Amino acid sequence: MDTPQKSVNTQIGTPTSKSRSEDSPLFNYINSLSPIKTRKSLPIHHPFSSLNFTSPPSVFTSPHLTTLHKESRFFNTHNSSSTPTNPVEELATQAEDTKDASMEEEASIEMNHDDIFASPCGRDTTDISLVPYATRGENGSSEDAGMELPKMYDNVQAKNDTPDWENLISNTSDILIFDARNDSEALGCHLMQRSSTSEARFCTGVEMRTRQPELECSNAIPNEAVSRVRRRCLDFETPENKEALDENNIAACEPSSSRCVVPSIGLHLNACSRNIQVGFQSSISTLQETLEQTENETRENADQDARVEPALEELHMNSRKKKKLKMESGEGELCKRCNCKKSKCLKLYCDCFAAGVYCVESCSCRDCFNKRIHEDTVLATRKQIESRNPLAFAPRVIRSSDSVLETPDDPSKTPVSARHKRGCNCKKSNCLKKYCECYQGGVGCSINCRCEGCKNAFGRKDGSSNVDMEAKQEEKNEATEKSRTAKTQQNTEVLMSKETSSALPTTSLPIYRQQQLPFSSSKNLRPPPQSLLVGGSSSWIYNSQYLRKPDISLTQSRIEKSFGKLAEDRAEEMHEILIHSPIANIKSVSPSGKRVSPPHMDSSSSGSILGRKTGRRKLILQSVPSLPSLTPQY
DNA sequence: GAGTTTGAAACT
DNA sequence: CAGTTTCAAACTC
Incomplete structure (x- = not known):
C-alpha cells in the first residue's frame, strides 16, 4: 500500500x-x-524517504519500535534540516525564534522520557502531575501498570507522527504551496497537528488515516516546531526553576512558577491546570498573533459559554461571594489552599494532598508534611492511601457520555453529562450544597449515590433531574455545535489553531490521553464551573470568573477544560489499567464500599466502555508491554 | 472571625 | 461490612 x-x-x-x-x-x-x-x-x-519507508502504520506496532522510530525520525528530521533546499526546513526556519530553540528541541524530545519517569516535582509540573504515581514508585519499579501510560503516549505519538511524515512526503506539493505567513501561523498549524495527533491518538489506524487531510497544514512544518512548543511549555520546568520552587517549597500560583505537583495517579487539575496555564502562557506569547486571529471566535465562544453559564452560575453564587474574596487577594481558585490542622496535609482531607499538589505558603495548614522536603513521606502516604483505594486520587467526577456507560443498566440515570464516580452520601444537605461532592462537582447524583432527599440541581438521584435546564443546555449545545461546524468549514485553520490551544497541554503531557474537548467541541455544554475540574475538591479551580476571561485567558480556560476532560479520561484509563493490570488485584472498593463505588468495574459497564473505546483500550493493554524505563528514574 | 454543620475520609 | 470517629470544608451568624 x-x-x-x-x-x-x-x-x-x-x-x-x-x-x-x-x-x-x-x-x-x-x-x-x-x-x-x-x-x-x-x-x-x-531526506524523508527512508522515513516513509519505515513508517509503520500498524497500530499494533511494538511500542519499542515505534519509540525508536520516533526518535530516529526526529534525528533524521533534525539532520535533514541541514539540507538547505528542504522546503520543510525553510518553514521550520521560519518557525524558529532562535537557533537555540532548535537545539533545545533535542533536549525536549529526549526529555520526554525523563520528564515522564524521572522527575518528581518541579521539572515535571505539567507532566508529572499526570504521571501515575505508580509510574515512578519510590523504587522506580516498572511493574506498575501506570508505566504503561507514558509509553502509550510515546507509542501512539510515534505512530501518529509517522503518518504525518508520510503525509508530508506525499503532499510535498502542498508543502510547497503552503505558506506560513508567519511563525505564529506555522506554529499554529503545528499545534493543530498536535491537536489532531492527540485526537487521533485514540483512533484506530484507519481513523488516523482518515484524519490525515486535517494534518496537511501541519505537515508543512517539521516536528521541531512542535517540539519547541513543547519545550516552551517545559521552560517552567527547568531544573533551575525547579530548584527555585523547591527551595521555598512553593510554586503555587505565582505566574512565573508552577506549583509543585506530587507525582501521582491522580488527575489533579488543581495543579495541572495551573501548570498548563503557566506553561502554555509562554507558548501563547509566541502564538499571540495566531490567537489574535481566533480572538473573535474565541469571544463568540465566550459568549456562548456565558449563555450557558448563568443557570449554573446561580448555583454557585453563594460560594463565589466568598471565593471572590480570595480572588481579590490574588489567589483565586486556581490553586487550592488548605487549612488543615491535624491531618498534616497527608490525608485526603487535605485538598492539596488530595489534589496531588504540595501545599504552598499561602496554605493555612499546620504541621504540614505535604511539602517537597517531605516528598518521601508524601509519596509513601499516597502510596499507602492508594493501596487502600487505588482510585483515591482519581477524579471523582466523570464527565461526558461516559457517565452513561457507567451505569448503562440504570434507567434512572439522568442525562447529565457527568457523574460523580462514587456518588455522594448526603443526608441533610439534600445535595444542594457543596457538602455534596456531586453538587460541588457540578454533576447530578446517580444511582451510585446514597444520598437522602436528593435535590441536586444538576440531576437527582431518582432521575428527576433538572431536565429543563439540561434540555436547554443540550439545545444550546447542539446549536453551538452547528455554528461551530459551520465556522470550521469556513476557517479550518483558525479553528484548528484554537483546538490546538486545547491540545497543547497534552503535548507537554506525554502520557495524556486526549479526546474531544470536554465541552467546547463535541459538546458545548458549559459545565458547572466547578465541574470542569475533575478531582473532586479541586473542582473549584475552574471558577467562572476565570473562564469568563475572553481572549487568551479564555483560551487557557479551554485548555483547562480540555484538561478536565483529559483528566477524567486519564482517570478512566488508569481505572481500566488498574482493572487489567496486576495491581487490579488491589481492592478497588473501599472497605465500606460506600466510598469507592467502582462504576466501571462491573462487567456491563466496563464492557461498555471497552466497547466504545475498544481500540485504544486494547492498545493500551496489549501493545504496551512492561518495559523498563529508558531513562533514569531521577 | 468564630462557631456550626456537613459529609468524606479514616478508623475500629 | 457496619458503625464510629476524625477531619476540614462549607456554611451561618
Missing part, C-alpha cells in the same frame, strides 16, 4: 533540484561515468 506512495513521494520529493541537475549536460556526463554519485545525492534530496 505504501509502495505507490513511496514512488510518488520520491518523484515529487525534490522536483526543483532534480530537474536542474538532471537537465544539465554535466549531470548526464557524470551520470554516465558514475551512477553512484547520482545515488549519493539521493539521501540529500529525499
Whole structure:
C-alpha cells in the first residue's frame, strides 16, 4: 500500500533540484561515468524517504519500535534540516525564534522520557502531575501498570507522527504551496497537528488515516516546531526553576512558577491546570498573533459559554461571594489552599494532598508534611492511601457520555453529562450544597449515590433531574455545535489553531490521553464551573470568573477544560489499567464500599466502555508491554 | 472571625 | 461490612 506512495513521494520529493541537475549536460556526463554519485545525492534530496519507508502504520506496532522510530525520525528530521533546499526546513526556519530553540528541541524530545519517569516535582509540573504515581514508585519499579501510560503516549505519538511524515512526503506539493505567513501561523498549524495527533491518538489506524487531510497544514512544518512548543511549555520546568520552587517549597500560583505537583495517579487539575496555564502562557506569547486571529471566535465562544453559564452560575453564587474574596487577594481558585490542622496535609482531607499538589505558603495548614522536603513521606502516604483505594486520587467526577456507560443498566440515570464516580452520601444537605461532592462537582447524583432527599440541581438521584435546564443546555449545545461546524468549514485553520490551544497541554503531557474537548467541541455544554475540574475538591479551580476571561485567558480556560476532560479520561484509563493490570488485584472498593463505588468495574459497564473505546483500550493493554524505563528514574 | 454543620475520609 | 470517629470544608451568624 505504501509502495505507490513511496514512488510518488520520491518523484515529487525534490522536483526543483532534480530537474536542474538532471537537465544539465554535466549531470548526464557524470551520470554516465558514475551512477553512484547520482545515488549519493539521493539521501540529500529525499531526506524523508527512508522515513516513509519505515513508517509503520500498524497500530499494533511494538511500542519499542515505534519509540525508536520516533526518535530516529526526529534525528533524521533534525539532520535533514541541514539540507538547505528542504522546503520543510525553510518553514521550520521560519518557525524558529532562535537557533537555540532548535537545539533545545533535542533536549525536549529526549526529555520526554525523563520528564515522564524521572522527575518528581518541579521539572515535571505539567507532566508529572499526570504521571501515575505508580509510574515512578519510590523504587522506580516498572511493574506498575501506570508505566504503561507514558509509553502509550510515546507509542501512539510515534505512530501518529509517522503518518504525518508520510503525509508530508506525499503532499510535498502542498508543502510547497503552503505558506506560513508567519511563525505564529506555522506554529499554529503545528499545534493543530498536535491537536489532531492527540485526537487521533485514540483512533484506530484507519481513523488516523482518515484524519490525515486535517494534518496537511501541519505537515508543512517539521516536528521541531512542535517540539519547541513543547519545550516552551517545559521552560517552567527547568531544573533551575525547579530548584527555585523547591527551595521555598512553593510554586503555587505565582505566574512565573508552577506549583509543585506530587507525582501521582491522580488527575489533579488543581495543579495541572495551573501548570498548563503557566506553561502554555509562554507558548501563547509566541502564538499571540495566531490567537489574535481566533480572538473573535474565541469571544463568540465566550459568549456562548456565558449563555450557558448563568443557570449554573446561580448555583454557585453563594460560594463565589466568598471565593471572590480570595480572588481579590490574588489567589483565586486556581490553586487550592488548605487549612488543615491535624491531618498534616497527608490525608485526603487535605485538598492539596488530595489534589496531588504540595501545599504552598499561602496554605493555612499546620504541621504540614505535604511539602517537597517531605516528598518521601508524601509519596509513601499516597502510596499507602492508594493501596487502600487505588482510585483515591482519581477524579471523582466523570464527565461526558461516559457517565452513561457507567451505569448503562440504570434507567434512572439522568442525562447529565457527568457523574460523580462514587456518588455522594448526603443526608441533610439534600445535595444542594457543596457538602455534596456531586453538587460541588457540578454533576447530578446517580444511582451510585446514597444520598437522602436528593435535590441536586444538576440531576437527582431518582432521575428527576433538572431536565429543563439540561434540555436547554443540550439545545444550546447542539446549536453551538452547528455554528461551530459551520465556522470550521469556513476557517479550518483558525479553528484548528484554537483546538490546538486545547491540545497543547497534552503535548507537554506525554502520557495524556486526549479526546474531544470536554465541552467546547463535541459538546458545548458549559459545565458547572466547578465541574470542569475533575478531582473532586479541586473542582473549584475552574471558577467562572476565570473562564469568563475572553481572549487568551479564555483560551487557557479551554485548555483547562480540555484538561478536565483529559483528566477524567486519564482517570478512566488508569481505572481500566488498574482493572487489567496486576495491581487490579488491589481492592478497588473501599472497605465500606460506600466510598469507592467502582462504576466501571462491573462487567456491563466496563464492557461498555471497552466497547466504545475498544481500540485504544486494547492498545493500551496489549501493545504496551512492561518495559523498563529508558531513562533514569531521577 | 468564630462557631456550626456537613459529609468524606479514616478508623475500629 | 457496619458503625464510629476524625477531619476540614462549607456554611451561618
